[in-house]
Amino acid sequence: MPKLPKLPAPPLPAALQEAPPRPSEGKGPSGPLEDAKQAGITVVDWVDERTSLSGATRWLLFRKVPKGTNWFYTLGSATMFAFLSQAVTGVFLAMYYRPDPAGGAYESIRYVTNDVFLGQFVRGMHKWGSSVMVILVFLHMGRTFFFGAYKYPRELNWVIGVVLLILTMVMSFTGYLLPFDQRAYWATIVGVNINGTGPLIGPYLSDFLRGGSEFGATTLSRFYAIHMLLVPGLLAALIGAHLYLVAKLGTSAPPWQKVEKRSELREAEV
Amino acid sequence: MSDKRAKHTSKSKYTLDRQIPGAFEGETVTRRAFMTGTAHTAGAIAATAFTLPALGFAVGPIFKSTPHRWESVGPVDSFSDTNYIPVVMTVTPNIGEAGKTTVYVRKFNPEIDTDPYDRETPYIAISSRCAHLGCPVRWVDAAERFICPCHGGVYDLLGRRVGGPPVRPLDRFYTRVSGEDVEVGPRFSVNSELRRFSPRDPGQPLDGVGQYLYPSRPGAQKL
Amino acid sequence: MNQREKEEYLREYAILKTQGKPFWPYAVAKDSAMACVVMAVIIAMSLVLGAELGPKANPTTTTYVPRPEWYFFFLFEVLRVIKPPSLVPLATIGVPTLCMILLFLLPFYDRGPERRPERRPIATATGIAVIAAMAFLTYQGANAGSPTTIEMSTPSTVTHTGGSSLAEYEAGKKVVAQSGCLACHKIGENGNSGPGPDLSHVGARLYRQAIARTLVNPTAPMPSFKNLPPQKFTAIVNFLSQLK
Numbered sequence: 001m002p003k004l005p006k007l008p009a010p011p012l013p014a015a016l017q018e019a020p021p022r023p024s025e026g027k028g029p030s031g032p033l034e035d036a037k038q039a040g041i042t043v044v045d046w047v048d049e050r051t052s053l054s055g056a057t058r059w060l061l062f063r064k065v066p067k068g069t070n071w072f073y074t075l076g077s078a079t080m081f082a083f084l085s086q087a088v089t090g091v092f093l094a095m096y097y098r099p100d101p102a103g104g105a106y107e108s109i110r111y112v113t114n115d116v117f118l119g120q121f122v123r124g125m126h127k128w129g130s131s132v133m134v135i136l137v138f139l140h141m142g143r144t145f146f147f148g149a150y151k152y153p154r155e156l157n158w159v160i161g162v163v164l165l166i167l168t169m170v171m172s173f174t175g176y177l178l179p180f181d182q183r184a185y186w187a188t189i190v191g192v193n194i195n196g197t198g199p200l201i202g203p204y205l206s207d208f209l210r211g212g213s214e215f216g217a218t219t220l221s222r223f224y225a226i227h228m229l230l231v232p233g234l235l236a237a238l239i240g241a242h243l244y245l246v247a248k249l250g251t252s253a254p255p256w257q258k259v260e261k262r263s264e265l266r267e268a269e270v
Numbered sequence: 271m272s273d274k275r276a277k278h279t280s281k282s283k284y285t286l287d288r289q290i291p292g293a294f295e296g297e298t299v300t301r302r303a304f305m306t307g308t309a310h311t312a313g314a315i316a317a318t319a320f321t322l323p324a325l326g327f328a329v330g331p332i333f334k335s336t337p338h339r340w341e342s343v344g345p346v347d348s349f350s351d352t353n354y355i356p357v358v359m360t361v362t363p364n365i366g367e368a369g370k371t372t373v374y375v376r377k378f379n380p381e382i383d384t385d386p387y388d389r390e391t392p393y394i395a396i397s398s399r400c401a402h403l404g405c406p407v408r409w410v411d412a413a414e415r416f417i418c419p420c421h422g423g424v425y426d427l428l429g430r431r432v433g434g435p436p437v438r439p440l441d442r443f444y445t446r447v448s449g450e451d452v453e454v455g456p457r458f459s460v461n462s463e464l465r466r467f468s469p470r471d472p473g474q475p476l477d478g479v480g481q482y483l484y485p486s487r488p489g490a491q492k493l
Numbered sequence: 494m495n496q497r498e499k500e501e502y503l504r505e506y507a508i509l510k511t512q513g514k515p516f517w518p519y520a521v522a523k524d525s526a527m528a529c530v531v532m533a534v535i536i537a538m539s540l541v542l543g544a545e546l547g548p549k550a551n552p553t554t555t556t557y558v559p560r561p562e563w564y565f566f567f568l569f570e571v572l573r574v575i576k577p578p579s580l581v582p583l584a585t586i587g588v589p590t591l592c593m594i595l596l597f598l599l600p601f602y603d604r605g606p607e608r609r610p611e612r613r614p615i616a617t618a619t620g621i622a623v624i625a626a627m628a629f630l631t632y633q634g635a636n637a638g639s640p641t642t643i644e645m646s647t648p649s650t651v652t653h654t655g656g657s658s659l660a661e662y663e664a665g666k667k668v669v670a671q672s673g674c675l676a677c678h679k680i681g682e683n684g685n686s687g688p689g690p691d692l693s694h695v696g697a698r699l700y701r702q703a704i705a706r707t708l709v710n711p712t713a714p715m716p717s718f719k720n721l722p723p724q725k726f727t728a729i730v731n732f733l734s735q736l737k
Contacts (some may be wrong), residue, residue: 061517066509069520074527081528085535102366106549113546124539132535134564145599145620148608152494152502155600162597176562185368185550186405186559190420193404197473197585199483206471207332213469213489215552216362216369218331251520253509255608260512358553372553398555402581403572408555410673412725414716417676419558419639421573422685424676432714433677433688437578473581 059247066253072147073251075140080239082133086171087236089126090228097178099224101217105180130172137168149252157245160238167235174227177220188223189215333488339363342451343375349393349452351377354409356398359454372398373443373454374409374416382427385464395443395454396429402436404472416440430462437475438462444493458492468492498606558639566634567627573637576685638683643670645681651735658735665732668725672718680736689715696737705730 048054065073096112096119098104112119141161144150150158177188196206211218290300343357354374362369374396383394396416400407405420415432416425424433429440439462444455457469461476468491470476474484486492494502514520551557561569568589575584603616610617638644643666651662669675675684678692695704708718708729718726 061521062515064510064513065516065520066506066513068509069513071523071527073520074524077524078527078531081531082535085532101368101550102364103549106546109546113544120544121539124542124544125535127544128538128542129535131562131564132531132538136531142620142624146610146617148610148613148616150600151603151606151608152499152600158600159597162593165596166593172562172564179546180368180550181547182550182554182557183547183560183562185552186557187561187565189399189404190559190561193472194585196471196484197582199582199586200485202586203471203474203484203487204332207487207489208329211331212334212362213336213487214362214369217365250506250510251516253506255610257509259505259508356555368550368552370553372555398553403585405559406552406554406557410671410676412671412718412721413673413676415673415676417673421569422576422676424673424685426714426716431578433576434685435572435576435578435581435584437581473585475578475581 063247063250065251066257068254068257069251070254072143072254075136075143076246079133079136079140080243082129082136083235083239086126086129086133087232089122089129090232092122093126094228097224099178099221101180101215101220105178105220109179109181130175134168134172137165141165147252147255153249154245154252157242157249160242160245164235164238164242167231167238171227171231171235174223174231177223178227180220331489335488335491338456338493340446340448340453340455342448343373343454344452345450346447346452349375349377351379353411354396356409357454361457372406374398375445375452375454385428387460387464387466391442391445392447393445393452393454394428395445397441397443397457399441399472400436401425401431401438401440401459401472402434407440428464429460430464437473437480438470438477439464441469456493457490466492494604494606502606560637561634563631563635567630570630570634570637573634636682643675643680643683645683648735648737650737661728661731662735665728665730665735668728669732672721672725672729674729677715692733692736694737696734699734701730701734704733 093112096108096116098108100108109123112123114120144158144161173188173191176191177184192206192209195209196202198205207213209219209222210216211222288298290297293300339360341359343359344355349355354376356372357375358370359373360369361371376394376396378388378392378394383389388394398406398408400418400420400423402418402421402423405418405423407416407418407423407425409415410417414427416423416429418424418434418436422434423431423436425436425440426432429442431437431439439460441457441459443457446453446455459467459470459476461467461481465476467476467481468486470484470486470490474480476484571584571588572581575581603613605613607613647659647662651659669680670683674680674692677689678684679686680692699707705726708726711717718729721729
């Protein structure tokens with residue numbers, strides 16, 4: 001016996017039918033949580049309508065990373081994270097620091113270390129964060145080098161990366177002097193004199209760093225300004241350029257990754 | 271085409287030479303080229319207006335000469351002519367401890383200080399800053415040597431290099447006797463023949479072409 | 494890389510990219526996990542190692558032994574081992590600048606299309622050699638002693654005898670360290686190699702009297718130690734003759 005087609009249920013009279021939801025009411029769950037979500041979406045929409053940032057965000061976040069990327073590819077972002085940590089802890093240390101070589105600098109650091117709530121902890125984070133950042137920069141550079149990721153089309157990003165490496169070393173060198181203890185002072189003397197051994201411009205360069213021919217009243221504030229204004233600004237700008245190029249050119253694929261050429265792709269290429 | 275050509279010839283030869291499309295009589299620079307030039311020039315002037323003063327402000331101290339200071343370091347009979355006595359003196363005023371340095375002082379000894387350049391100073395005052403990279407050298411009496419703890423520089427009694435990487439002898443200071451006191455004045459550098467030069471930073475050789483490769487600076491002049 | 498190789502790379506990369514995963518949330522999740530590890534390390538170091546503050550800067554010191562932060566140890570060691578003064582600007586400015594220029598220009602002189610490290614033997618070997626050299630220099634720099642202290646284990650012949658012999662040995666070690674011998678001589682891992690000879694095994698080469706004679710009448714540029722107090726002089730001779 002052939003199966004009969006199922007008959008549709010007879011329509012209910014209009015009076016018994018459930019009223020369709022009004023556009024304003026919505027069908028989902030309601031309550032304060034839902035209202036907050038709606039408010040958030042409204043704000044984001046408001047901003048996006050005026051900036052069109054959603055396109056850039058989509059371009060940045062929903063790009064694809066090639067097959068086979070592994071944990072080695074997290075070293076770059078880890079370096080950036082260490083930089084952010086340094087920036088934030090540095091801002092809070094700057095709230096207490098006095099660049100005064102006549103005793104104020106050492107005294108302010110001693111005060112931060114011994115008396116301020118969490119002072120030693122934050123200073124420790126800044127101090128050891130610099131070591132961690134230097135290590136991460138070198139590991140990231142090693143990964144790029146051994147994976148051949150500096151080759152076409154990423155040459156420019158390598159150059160920016162080397163500048164970032166140098167600036168990181170400048171940061172650690174200028175940061176050194178600020179606590180103004182024995183190690184800080186002598187390491188800076190040696191460092192400035194190393195700059196001075198450059199022929200012709202060396203003597204003037206070390207005069208510029210010291211703000212005079214001898215270690216003087218303004219040397220410390222010079223190093224302070226370089227350490228917390230000049231170089232961090234350059235670092236932030238160049239990190240932006242570095243990231244833009246990564247997103248633009250795409251994360252490099254591991255050199256061992258084999259391309260499985262599927263037939264349709266091959267046809268599409270031809 | 272031919273009448274267009276004729277139209278062109280009617281214009282001044284300057285306008286024609288420029289080959290500006292649609293130029294009117296006498297026009298040598300287009301409005302767009304003029305505005306581009308204005309944008310570049312005005313932008314450059316505005317940027318220079320804040321860059322140059324800032325740069326001058328930062329570089330200024332290099333060209334500022336510092337006054338020479340003399341400081342008493344003790345009575346004349348507190349120094350011997352065979353051994354160095356370390357004394358502390360101020361190099362940079364107004365910054366307290368951070369502006370001081372140690373100087374090794376010894377009386378002029380005609381048996382050792384045979385060099386003609388030494389004879390003008392009644393006392394030999396030798397800087398404690400290593401001529402390699404500026405670490406603090408110590409005078410080791412037993413060995414009659416100045417020894418640098420950083421990279422292994424060694425100097426003899428006259429401050430001349432004996433071993434290690436220092437590029438010139440230890441720097442010295444001018445000395446004079448004022449009343450009963452020995453006064454130590456500005457610093458000067460010496461080359462391996464103890465000839466005097468205006469003070470250089472450590473690591474800057476003064477032999478051969480060294481004095482030209484590492485010029486003296488307005489902020490640091492010898493007496 | 495010529496034009497064909499460039500295009501081939503871009504084509505293969507485009508395929509790999511289409512086969513990959515979106516950056517958000519897959520790569521970001523890994524990055525965030527790594528950031529947690531980094532912060533954990535920083536916080537742990539801060540809690541365990543703290544933030545020590547050394548004695549206040551004192552430019553008048555003549556006893557302080559300056560040492561840099563650990564990541565500049567390699568440069569410190571380069572400066573320590575390059576002895577001829579004429580090479581100093583090379584060590585301070587020349588070599589670092591050259592390395593930086595080579596690093597900058599790496600993508601411009603290494604233009605081959607090959608990216609796999611095992612197929613770029615020169616680049617890989619150079620990279621490993623540089624890392625090894627920097628690790629070695631850092632280790633050496635970290636262990637560089639001061640010229641006024643001697644760190645070495647007491648020889649077993651001395652510890653066996655014990656008593657006065659051991660005391661003499663320790664006293665002599667102290668006097669030798671403080672008399673500046675290490676400025677020109679090497680004793681074990683301590684001191685500078687040159688201009689004086691290595692004294693690590695001087696006791697096996699010279700008798701006590703020969704050592705004493707050399708200390709009084711040395712060959713230039715070594716200074717005479719005849720003005721030392723007698724007990725210090727004996728201590729030096731005792732110590733050196735025990736270095737076998």
